[in-house]
Amino acid sequence: MKLNSPFVITISRQLGSGGAYIGQKLAKNLNIFYADREIISQAAKQFSLLEEDLESRDEKISSFWQSFLQSYAFTNPVAYEPPQIIPTDSALFKAEKEIIEHIAKERSSIIIGRCGSYILQEYPNHISIFLHGDVTFRKGRVRKIYNVSEEAARKMIAQSDKERALYYQTFADKEWPDARQYDISLDTSKIGLDKSVELIMKYLE
Amino acid sequence: MKKIEYKWIALSCTSLGALFSVLSGSTLIIALPVIMKDLHATMNIIMWTVMIYMLILTILVPSIGRVADMIGRKKLFIWGFIVFTIGSVLCGLSTSGWQLLLFRFVQSVGGALLVANSTPIVTDAFPKKELGMALGINGMVISVASVIGPILGGAFIHMGWRYIFFINIPIGLIGTIWAGIQLKELEVLPEKQKFDWSGAITFTSGMTSLLLALTFGAFYGWTKIYVAILFVAALLFLVLFLFVENKVRQPMLDLNLFKTRILAFAFSSNLLNGIARGAVVFLLVFYFQGIKSIDPVMSGILLAPFALSMMIMAPISGWLSDRYGSRELSSIGLFISAIGLLGMVRISASTSVFELSAWMFISGLGSGMFFSPNTSAIMGAVPVERRGIAAGVRTMMNNTGNVISIALSMAIISSSIDFKAMQGLFSGTQVGSEGIVVNHFISGLKMAFTISFFISMLAAFISYLRGPQPKWEKKTVSQSNGLSKR
Structure with a gap:
């Protein structure tokens, strides 16, 4: 792949595997745009919401009962409805998809998560990367980053893996950790974060 | 915890x-x-x-x-x-x-x-x-x-x-x-809020005058001088209300919202929908108990489809609006509601109550299809700090429409039937030829539903005129600041 034409790198990652760290390093080395929180920030603007309103729903699927009950939030014509927009999961995904597609068209960039690898699968000059690691390694990173206990880190990892897998399954209709759909799949717990950055840079060259 | x-x-x-x-x-x-x-x-x-x-x-x-x-x-x-x-x-x-x-x-x-x-x-x-x-x-x-x-x-x-x-x-x-x-x-917000006295007074005066004009005109005659005065007063107060709202710092009705096309048409379709269907249940209560002599419990059961269909439609409408957008869905909803109202035009003294319930169900489905996407469109077209006001205007339009609907429907019906005869029909003290009184009432009812149908169709047309939802502005995305921890 030639680096002198616009390109996009999507990074799908397990919690604690170093997705953000590696993504930011790559962006710095390649001098390209890094898109992570910016995606949710732009989605929030699109819905006239605050970023914090959407953070808790990022890359997550509402349960059936949550979605079902939420559909009644705006139905009553005579009651005074809340000044809230509560986008459905589909509406939120659609908004983020548009944002990701726009970023990819506008400039070379690194896009973190949000089914980016699926959304841009037909995009020319696209490289998809999946980062994973063993639980021990990831727990250690999560404990350090979030300053939580080992048990809390374990629960965070289990929940995140479940939520991201469900999110990906819902919108991409594929198994999230299936390496066959990515150009590169790296076990960062074995290779190390900086070495992973080196390997990806070599591949890009 | x-x-x-x-x-x-x-x-x-x-x-x-x-x-x-x-x-x-x-x-x-x-x-x-x-x-x-x-x-x-x-x-x-x-x-x-x-x-x-x-x-x-x-x-x-x-x-x-x-x-x-x-x-x-x-x-x-x-x-x-x-x-x-x-x-x-x-x-x-x-x-x-x-x-x-x-x-x-x-x-x-x-x-x-x-x-x-x-x-x-x-x-x-x-x-x-x-x-x-x-x-x-x-x-x-x-x-x-x-x-x-x-x-x-x-x-x-x-x-x-x-x-x-x-x-x-x-x-x-x-x-x-x-x-x-x-x-x-709750925590008190730092910004001082004020009650819009002038807006409330002019709106109350205008609406009350209008409703009184419709009520007195319907029951006592349209040529009465006080009816004419009330209409004029209504017009003056409501114009004054609009003038006042344009000047007041924290208005009850923020007219600036109407400058946005999508909002102007969304609010207008809310108002028209309220006028079209606000009186339906009210009229049918008198039809079921007065004309059909159905007991109140059964009347209540027969009226349930209207609200029930809206309840059923709510989650479906949410699912549809993700796929098809608010403009089409709201407009189709109003069209379906109009079809239900058109069905009710078939009403007669011998119409099957189940047929009427079916038309009510259809009308309710249409309304249910309209409300959620229309509200989402309104909320999506205003910035964060104005959503409360927009939500209030939306419901204000709907409730105002409902109130006007009742007064207007009764005004239409009363043009077909003598006031005392109608009073007698529902108080159970009918005099004279009962068949003629019933037929006159039914005739008035048909007229009311016909007008409701046309208003609903107008609402559907106006809803469609709102145009597509504004796209997210594709401005250049700046470099994000701060490191993500993950």
């Missing part, structure tokens, strides 16, 4: 308040013919007992939100329960139509306090990620109350129509005590 428990308590208080407020309206409507007979009240007084509640909510609720930050939402919410309960007791003890009207006014003030404060209390109590579900539960409670209300009302009538109001006493007492003990006061 305490907050996790508190949120459900807060929701129980607000849901009880919402249930209380909506049930009182939906149980009352089924009892109107019985109340009219028992209190020897005139048709226009009975109409006003329904209209005044909606009118007061329309006027007070947008403004209560503004002043609540100064006084405290919890206090106002509890006062809502107290005032509503007192109003209910007084309504139950009424010995004349005028007394009932006056005490319904009291009840409506309580209802406005409950309605205006319930959603901010829920919004404060729940974390963001659960807010949709919590508001949905509140909304579902209201939907269920709309469905079961007429049926419950019919059941209470067997004990006596006054029990429709007396049942509110234990609910009101429990609500007052429960909210008093459990609710927490």
Whole structure:
């Protein structure tokens, strides 16, 4: 792949595997745009919401009962409805998809998560990367980053893996950790974060 | 941990308040013919007992939100329960139509306090990620109350129509005590809010004049001088209202919202939809009990499809709007609602009640398809800080439409039937040729539904004129700051 034409790198990652760290390093080395929180920030603007309103729903699927009950939030014509927009999961995904597609068209960039690898699968000059690691390694990173206990880190990892897998399954209709759909799949717990950055840079060259 | 428990308590208080407020309206409507007979009240007084509640909510609720930050939402919410309960007791003890009207006014003030404060209390109590579900539960409670209300009302009538109001006493007492003990006061916003007195006065004067003009014209004759004066007064006050709202810093109705095309057309279709369907249940109550001589419980059951279909449509509409956008869905919804109204034009003294229920169901499906996407479109077209105002305008348009609908429908019907004859038809003291009176009433009903059909079609057209939802502006995305931890 030639680096002198616009390109996009999507990074799908397990919690604690170093997705953000590696993504930011790559962006710095390649001098390209890094898109992570910016995606949710732009989605929030699109819905006239605050970023914090959407953070808790990022890359997550509402349960059936949550979605079902939420559909009644705006139905009553005579009651005074809340000044809230509560986008459905589909509406939120659609908004983020548009944002990701726009970023990819506008400039070379690194896009973190949000089914980016699926959304841009037909995009020319696209490289998809999946980062994973063993639980021990990831727990250690999560404990350090979030300053939580080992048990809390374990629960965070289990929940995140479940939520991201469900999110990906819902919108991409594929198994999230299936390496066959990515150009590169790296076990960062074995290779190390900086070495992973080196390997990806070599591949890009 | 305490907050996790508190949120459900807060929701129980607000849901009880919402249930209380909506049930009182939906149980009352089924009892109107019985109340009219028992209190020897005139048709226009009975109409006003329904209209005044909606009118007061329309006027007070947008403004209560503004002043609540100064006084405290919890206090106002509890006062809502107290005032509503007192109003209910007084309504139950009424010995004349005028007394009932006056005490319904009291009840409506309580209802406005409950309605205006319930959603901010829920919004404060729940974390963001659960807010949709919590508001949905509140909304579902209201939907269920709309469905079961007429049926419950019919059941209470067997004990006596006054029990429709007396049942509110234990609910009101429990609500007052429960909210008093459990609710927490919300944080007061730093910005001072003001009650829009001039807007409220001009709007109240204008709307009251208009509704009185329609009512008096319908029942006493359109050529009366005081009817003409009332129409002129209505026009003047409403024009003055628009002028005032343009000048006031914190208006009840922010006219700047209408400068955006999508909002102007969305609000207009709300108003027209309210006018088209606001009187349907009211008219059918008199048709079922007056013409068909159906008992109140059965009448309540036959009216349930209208609210039930809206309830069924809610989750489906949400699913559809993700795929097809608000413009098409809202417009198709209004079209379907119009079809239901067109079906009701077939009404006659011998029409099967199940056929009417089916048309009601269709009309309700259409309305259910319209509301959610239309509301989403409105909310999506305004910045964060103006959403509260936009939400208030949306409901104000709908409620105003509903009130006008009742007055307009009765004005249309009364053009086909003599006032005294209509009064006699529903008070059970028919004189002269009963067949002719019934036919005249049916003729008026057909005309009212026909006009409702055309208004609904106009609403569908105007809804479509809103144009596509504005696309997210594709501006250059700047380099993000700060490191992500993950």
